[in-house]
Amino acid sequence: MSTVPDPSIGDELPRLVIEAVDAEKMKTMAALLGDSNPIHWDVATVRELGMGDQPVNQGPNNLGYVMNMLGGWAGGAERIQEIRVRFLDNVFAGDCLEAGGTVTAISDDGTVECDVWLARDGTHPVLAGTASLILR
Template sequence: MREPAKAQLGAIADNRVIGPITQTDIVRFAGAGGDFNPLHHDPEFVAKSGFPGVIAMGQMQAGILSGWLSDIFGVENVRSFGVRFVAPVFLGDTLTVGGTITAIAETDGETRAEIDLTVSGTKGPVVTGSATAVVAKD
């Protein structure tokens, strides 16, 4: 088991940059998750839907965010994780994944950090969320 990460109120954990997002990225995630909605791979269908191009499934960005969270804080230290999808991700978008520690408190005998999470795309936030993770005492 990894030791909890050190955390400071207001600190921004190391951001991660992913992309640009390719059709291969989307197809690989569709295969892993079983999401074969034509919005993610069929340009003719997408053109009729009103979107300007193929979009990545929201769970792909949530998965990228959860991977970042567990890499920084350790999956065994994550106590809660939730997301909200706020905008689509298109082919060619580059994503920046990160979070800010908004509170640190003792809960159930553990020091826990509350973390505001964001995945931003080329034109702004695409996923927002929050998490709670056990952290090391200062």
């Protein structure tokens, strides 16, 4: 994998941009998870529920993007020891997302604590939380 960073407290993690969330991939994930909720593939249902005109991304996908951002920075997603998040809002097909974070603490044993987030259009938060990684 790629090189391991040598961070300082306050460092911004390199941001990961998802240019446009793909509705077709939501269908694949629904099949993989056996997720019967039609909001992930049936636009008619989304409209009936008053949720707009685009399918709703699965929450775990959103968490996956944040893990990708962390793994890309840390030299591999296996370096993520713990991640704790809250889901703040829905993500829809076509949304442009940005995942990022900030280093908040560093321990002598190589553990690094970060605040992490995922935002629509880089500003509207849809997920936020904390993560712990081991970098040694």
